[in-house]
Amino acid sequence: MEQIISFHHEIETALQIQDGQAFRSIFLNLHPMDQAAIYLDLDARDHRRIQEFLSPKEFSAVFQALDLEHQEVAVEDMDDEYIAHMFDAMYADNVADFLEEQTPGYRERIISLMSPSGSEEVKELLNYTEDSAGTIMTKEYVTAEEHETISAVMKHLRAEASHAETIYYVYIIDEAHHLKGVASLRDMLMAGEDDEIRSLMRTNVISVKVDDDQEDVAKVIQKYNLSALPVVTEYGLLSGIVTVDDILDVVHIEIEEDFGELGTTRGAMDHKLTILQSAKKRGPWIIVLMLLGMITANIIGAFEETLEAVVLLSAFIPLIMDSAGNTGTQALTVAVRNLALGNIGPGTILRTLWRELGTGFLIGLACSVALMILIPIFYPDGGMIFAVIVGLTLVVTLSVSAVVGAVIPLIIKKLNIDPAVASGPFITTINDIMGLLIYFTIATTMLSYI
Structure with missing residues (x-):
């Protein structure tokens, strides 16, 4: 904690004298949660300088560590291009969570500036039923086909690792994107390089449908002690995965709602209400x-x-x-x-x-x-x-x-x-x-x- 306080002082000093290099060398070595904590302690002028010194991709880690209220304040000082590039670097489900709370006009304007692949994923997530598996799933996961060798899958895994939300599981699909099985990273590390992935994949895959309620998804993850859960369409097509960190957010929200219901204060617990x-x-x-x-x-x-x-x-x-x-x-x-x-x-x-x-x-x-x-x-x-x-x-x-x-x-x-x-x-x-x-x-x- 004392070290963070020391870093806070050094970062504040670097921002005041506009030393971007010194700021970056300290700030980018911190954990995103510590970056977000320091960001919240600074004023609007320092916020603008941080955005000048960091690329949209670099700032995306800070943005994802903020809660919705502070995210909405942060984007007030950004131009739309910066926001769009930042969203391209974020996980699609986190972008959808933010845009879901914004006006339709703002949502459409930002999505139109994003990359084609990023905007399509976000639009897909925004179209799912509220509080369903589809709204909390992520589109960043690793897939392979049955005939691929472990060597080829591991090579693909290394290439996609920086973009995927989790690499503990590889989801096996066919040419039409039907979910056929799942293989864990541990099993792949223990297998021979020339073995086909079909030889170690589990075919009795535990999954949920895109329209399943998020509370039911949380129960499945808890029951089977999973770190990630595949989400499929009614036709068995792999649509995304729900990770355990998404479920922790769901549990927090559901507990807050239930406390509101038990006290007959649902919808009245927001401190911003007049x-x-x-x-x-x-x-x-x-x-x-x-x-x-x-x-x-x-x-x-x-x-x-x-x-x-x-x-x-x-x-x-x-x-x-x-x-x-x-x-x-x-x-x-x-x-x-x-x-x-x-x-x-x-x-x-x-x-x-x-x-x-x-x-x-x-x-x-x-x-x-x-x-x-x-x-x-x-x-x-x-x-x-x-x-x-x-x-x-x-x-x-x-x-x-x-x-x-x-x-x-x-x-x-x-x-x-x-x-x-x-x-x-x-x-x-x-x-x-x-x-x-x-x-x-x-x-x-x-x-x-x-």
Whole structure:
């Protein structure tokens, strides 16, 4: 870290005195992530000088290490020709990720200035369905044909290594570009030079389709512990590959979206939103939950006579509602996680619900035992009957709340909607309603014993 700080000072000095040679000798020897960190610490004048001292190809490494927000700021100081040449030196999927967020006019203008091969690859990626394998795959990979010898493939691999995103796998294709098999670099290094690559390729290739959801692609890579995964068309033509670093970006995005769903703040987590935009995105859910809360108020009103007869019952309402909401949220979190990991299927749904029912029952039982001890201490006059009412309510309520927290995301998943939509506040409100119904029903039934 101290060394980077020292380099930062030397780079800043070289930029101030406009010593391009000194700047290049230091800056180009740094890791792209360190280059990007230093770039972000400099001002707009230094940014312009960096672009003067670096070729578009050299700056492309810095650009790819920046996040989208800083990339958009960086291109403001560049002319279109510089940007186009920089994009030609970048991986097509990274270019597509950036251009996808820009206006159609800007996108078309930059693509028109790129090289024919680069522009075609980027346009292809931009045409795929959003959040699909096609949008995150890269076009930079190494291929060979079945009849080629290991010697010829290795020669081709050395020539393409600097352009390919990964060289750990060589994808075997036929003349029509159908994916026939895959060979690893390790297997090729161990094989004889005159052996044909067909002799060591694996034909049972794990692959995904271009329109498969990016979350499903992430699951495949995780399941089979792959560093790269081929993407094919519906006709079996090799279209690209998805690498593990692309999947790490996908996982980050999906986790952020799921957190937004769980907190009913999807689309409202961007720090660049204005106050009005943030309110528009978050407000509708609050209004819906407020309307659901009206049901809670009506339930309390419906049991007004019970409350008038025994006012002390109202003291336990927050305890019942909080316990029900917390239990449901726990069950929801477990269910959404297991659905995301593929641990819940048609054959495990009943077992999952039974486990949640049992878990809720045992938690409720433990809570009721604690209340049987505590309530008579704090409320000596008739405290035991209150303990029985509240304890019995918790046993039933927490059992039901755990099942509700697990079953709602299962139903939503069945409707092909992201299960994270079954948000915590929504589950909490539903369980509040049920908890109050159970509480007042039991209390009304036992009113004569109070």
